[in-house]
Amino acid sequence: MTPEYFTREFMAKVAPYLSPLTKKELHDYVKEGEEAIKIRGPQGVSGEEYLALVKGIGDYLKANTGKNFTSDYQKFRLTNNITFYSFQLPGGGNLNIFDAGEDGKMVLDTGYGCFYKDCDKMLEKVGVDGFFDTRVVICTHADADHCGASGYFPMMPLMHPTCKAILDAGTRNYGSVNDLELLEKFYTTTINTMSRMNVPEKVLECGTEPIGMRGLFPILERIQFAGMEFEVWESLGGHIAGQLLLFEPNLGLLFTSDAFINFATLSKERADYCSIADSMIGSVNVDSEIARTERKELTRLAVELDAELKKNGKKLLICCGHGAVSEIDADGKLVPASELIHYAAE
Ligand SMILES: [Fe+2]
Numbered sequence: 001m002t003p004e005y006f007t008r009e010f011m012a013k014v015a016p017y018l019s020p021l022t023k024k025e026l027h028d029y030v031k032e033g034e035e036a037i038k039i040r041g042p043q044g045v046s047g048e049e050y051l052a053l054v055k056g057i058g059d060y061l062k063a064n065t066g067k068n069f070t071s072d073y074q075k076f077r078l079t080n081n082i083t084f085y086s087f088q089l090p091g092g093g094n095l096n097i098f099d100a101g102e103d104g105k106m107v108l109d110t111g112y113g114c115f116y117k118d119c120d121k122m123l124e125k126v127g128v129d130g131f132f133d134t135r136v137v138i139c140t141h142a143d144a145d146h147c148g149a150s151g152y153f154p155m156m157p158l159m160h161p162t163c164k165a166i167l168d169a170g171t172r173n174y175g176s177v178n179d180l181e182l183l184e185k186f187y188t189t190t191i192n193t194m195s196r197m198n199v200p201e202k203v204l205e206c207g208t209e210p211i212g213m214r215g216l217f218p219i220l221e222r223i224q225f226a227g228m229e230f231e232v233w234e235s236l237g238g239h240i241a242g243q244l245l246l247f248e249p250n251l252g253l254l255f256t257s258d259a260f261i262n263f264a265t266l267s268k269e270r271a272d273y274c275s276i277a278d279s280m281i282g283s284v285n286v287d288s289e290i291a292r293t294e295r296k297e298l299t300r301l302a303v304e305l306d307a308e309l310k311k312n313g314k315k316l317l318i319c320c321g322h323g324a325v326s327e328i329d330a331d332g333k334l335v336p337a338s339e340l341i342h343y344a345a346e
């Protein structure tokens, strides 16, 4: 079969981005890409547009690493010895760091593999001394922008067993029921390869037996770090199966992962990049109906938890998968909780 779209000429343009793939994997990739275009064509994405999306991922990641790497971040002094940083990376999800001084660091979602060195350097430059004293790594889900650099750390990252199964299967709709099998697989291969995903063979899997409930969300674990205690909740699987949400009740921190994305606070470049996955697959949520239920329940819980915290003079910080750390108003509207600080590598 001679490819109609993924021609030699096109493949030459994206070859550097796909270099980790073997010859056989590249052959399958081209076949699946042709299929993907056949599916997306009648849904309103032409072959040319689809190719531009694929190449666009590689171009964007390349253009935003090294000396062109930038981030916008927020910094919160949580206690006398813990400072929390949430970094919006050039593309993809936020890198969340708890810096507990002598007690080291906890990393919650790592960003893409291709940004690891840039992030390490950024931590040094903003006064957090790099990743070297990281003690705990948690990955909320199997998308490359959340776990793709976890293999660079010496300790095993904690994740849901289904998250690990998705990583092993190589397609983000594993464990879900939808009819997007091929589109999800092709997107997963594209993003994992182009973002240089690095996930270790062995990971720490969290428990799956609920030890309590928060609304519709089962609590699977309680994790301690530097005096904080995080409840680990299991999402309902609207965005992807095996996604974890974290809540720290004393400090009032809610990590929603990609169940909540604060689109209004994304820069135009980040928002445009974010939309590529939607255009390639149709939706980044493996089940849009469940995703809606999840967002509704998270909003309800956030308003409730915030009201509870306010009784003690505290407030809830909503840390979304992407976008600014925010506060929630009574109508469920997210408002950035602090100014964003800009970082540029050079
Ligand atoms: Fe994400």
Ligand SMILES: [Fe+2]
Pocket: 141, 143, 146, 239, 240, 258
């Ligand atoms: Fe995601």
